[in-house]
Amino acid sequence: xxxxxxxxxxxxxxxxxxxxxxxxxxxxxxxxxxxxxxxxxxxxxxxxxxxxxxxxxxxxxxxxxxxxxxxxxxxxxxxxxxxxxxxxxxxxxxxxxxxxxxxxxxxxxxxxxxxxxxxxxxxxxxxxxxxxxxxxxxxxxxxxxxxxxxxxxxxxxxxxxxxxxxxxxxxxxxxxxxxxxxxxxxxxxxxxxxxxxxxxxxxxxxxxxxxxxxxxxxxxxxxxxxxxxxxxxxxxxxxxxxxxxxxxxxxxxxxxxxxxxxxxxxxxxxxxxxxxxxxxxxxxxxxxxxxxxxxxxxxxxxxxxxxxxxxxxxxxxxxxxxxxxxxxxxxxxxxxxxxxxxxxxxxxxxxxxxxxxxxxxxxxxxxxxxxxxxxxxxxxxxxxxxxxxxxxxxxxxxxxxxxxxxxxxxxxxxxxxxxxxxxxxxxxxxxxxxxxxxxxxxxxxxxxxxxxxxxxxxxxxxxxxxxxxxxxxxxxxxxxxxxxxxxxxxxxxxxxxxxxxxxxxxxxxxxxxxxxxxxx
Numbered sequence: 001x002x003x004x005x006x007x008x009x010x011x012x013x014x015x016x017x018x019x020x021x022x023x024x025x026x027x028x029x030x031x032x033x034x035x036x037x038x039x040x041x042x043x044x045x046x047x048x049x050x051x052x053x054x055x056x057x058x059x060x061x062x063x064x065x066x067x068x069x070x071x072x073x074x075x076x077x078x079x080x081x082x083x084x085x086x087x088x089x090x091x092x093x094x095x096x097x098x099x100x101x102x103x104x105x106x107x108x109x110x111x112x113x114x115x116x117x118x119x120x121x122x123x124x125x126x127x128x129x130x131x132x133x134x135x136x137x138x139x140x141x142x143x144x145x146x147x148x149x150x151x152x153x154x155x156x157x158x159x160x161x162x163x164x165x166x167x168x169x170x171x172x173x174x175x176x177x178x179x180x181x182x183x184x185x186x187x188x189x190x191x192x193x194x195x196x197x198x199x200x201x202x203x204x205x206x207x208x209x210x211x212x213x214x215x216x217x218x219x220x221x222x223x224x225x226x227x228x229x230x231x232x233x234x235x236x237x238x239x240x241x242x243x244x245x246x247x248x249x250x251x252x253x254x255x256x257x258x259x260x261x262x263x264x265x266x267x268x269x270x271x272x273x274x275x276x277x278x279x280x281x282x283x284x285x286x287x288x289x290x291x292x293x294x295x296x297x298x299x300x301x302x303x304x305x306x307x308x309x310x311x312x313x314x315x316x317x318x319x320x321x322x323x324x325x326x327x328x329x330x331x332x333x334x335x336x337x338x339x340x341x342x343x344x345x346x347x348x349x350x351x352x353x354x355x356x357x358x359x360x361x362x363x364x365x366x367x368x369x370x371x372x373x374x375x376x377x378x379x380x381x382x383x384x385x386x387x388x389x390x391x392x393x394x395x396x397x398x399x400x401x402x403x404x405x406x407x408x409x410x411x412x413x414x415x416x417x418x419x420x421x422x423x424x425x426x427x428x429x430x431x432x433x434x435x436x437x438x439x440x441x442x443x444x445x446x447x448x449x450x451x452x453x454x455x456x457x458x459x460x461x462x463x464x465x466x467x468x469x470x471x472x473x474x475x476x477x478x479x480x481x482x483x484x485x486x487x488x489x490x491x492x493x494x495x496x497x498x499x500x501x502x503x504x505x506x507x508x509x510x511x512x513x514x515x516x517x518x519x520x
Contacts, residue, residue: 023112044090100249181221230262243311248355335404
């Protein structure tokens with residue numbers, strides 16, 4: 001079944017090329033893009049069914065020589081962590097295409113170009129999660145920047161050029177630092193086994209015996225790149241600008257998938273390749289994690305821009321994920337990976353409903369809205385569902401992952417866990433306050449009715465013509481709502497796939513797992 005993974009990698013690229021040639025026919029380009037994304041989703045389901053959680057760590061593997069002189073192979077395979085992320089990509093892309101169907105693009109920009117870039121980015125993201133050769137991983141890590149740069153720079157908001165360049169430069173700088181560590185891995189492997197290699201499975205057995213100082217320097221090269229991508233404070237400043245200026249569909253993939261490359265990198269590369277350095281530097285990472293939780297939450301409370309609000313909530317959520325990873329507990333680690341999936345679903349839906357509010361009001365400023373629930377009750381209700389999932393209300397998907405992170409982290413890191421728990425209180429504050437300002441109270445704001453008088457002007461609801469959700473928008477949001485509820489009550493199928501891979505990663509780090517010890 002190795003062909004399934006190759007098909008998952010190549011199909012969006014083929015779709016991107018086909019859609020790019022349909023730039024003169026926007027409707028056909030949208031239909032073709034949607035068709036390719038749905039076939040990709042079917043392939044992801046097939047890959048899920050073919051994966052055996054109790055089998056080999058890497059499955060659906062394939063390899064071919066690429067640069068023999070340097071031992072580089074086009075090697076691909078998935079463990080449970082990579083599989084759930086590829087499945088999330090396959091699920092979100094058709095949702096994004098449906099949500100972007102009526103996207104108002106800048107003058108002179110075609111829908112064909114927009115959707116071609118979305119599919120090209122899907123190929124890059126699948127490649128990042130599927131690569132098992134470190135050099136190939138680096139190539140995809142950098143390549144995925146290009147379509148997102150153009151999605152923001154060509155199709156984004158008024159400050160799109162600044163946001164796109166900032167995003168690109170931050171990520172490129174992190175990638176170049178990581179490249180130094182990638183080369184360092186090759187040198188270490190050559191010194192240890194007499195032959196340089198980039199094969200991940202071989203490097204795991206080689207680098208663990210490297211001196212601590214060597215591990216720390218190599219770890220830092222990878223960690224900085226991943227911390228920028230995640231993003232962790234203080235390397236986060238590109239995300240609010242990029243999230244605010246990106247078109248809604250690209251924003252969903254930015255905060256829902258692209259950021260997860262960083263936290264995936266912690267698990268796939270930092271921990272197993274540099275176990276001693278991971279143990280040594282874990283306190284520093286935990287400090288950055290809890291600072292990000294509190295800092296991102298407080299800034300989310302003070303935002304006046306809805307898209308920047310979503311970006312800052314993501315910074316807070318990524319703090320929880322980093323806490324779960326570097327607490328070195330199987331329960332917290334499984335919760336962190338589940339959080340990566342659930343954050344993509346919850347924040348993706350939140351970004352989409354924010355986009356639907358903006359499509360009706362023509363503004364992304366919170367002060368330009370008020371009382372929308374009276375005009376668009378269905379949109380108000382689904383916005384509330386997305387908000388409740390984001391604040392991790394029991395019964396929603398995010399609660400399970402957040403609970404696992406906190407309960408799994410506490411035995412090893414009680415102080416950091418208690419501080420992180422403050423983020424749960426702040427999440428309720430910023431989500432409910434946003435909902436209250438936009439959807440509750442009297443109907444007001446020129447963004448809703450186009451009346452003269454400026455933001456905050458009182459209006460008569462009878463005179464408004466703000467439409468509620470249409471059938472297409474309901475069809476886009478319905479799968480997200482279903483997953484929020486299903487994973488909130490029954491996350492077992494996802495956890496069954498995740499847990500063995502998390503356990504294997506922790507065994508390589510060599511830290512005692514209090515949860516596993518209690519079970520013995």
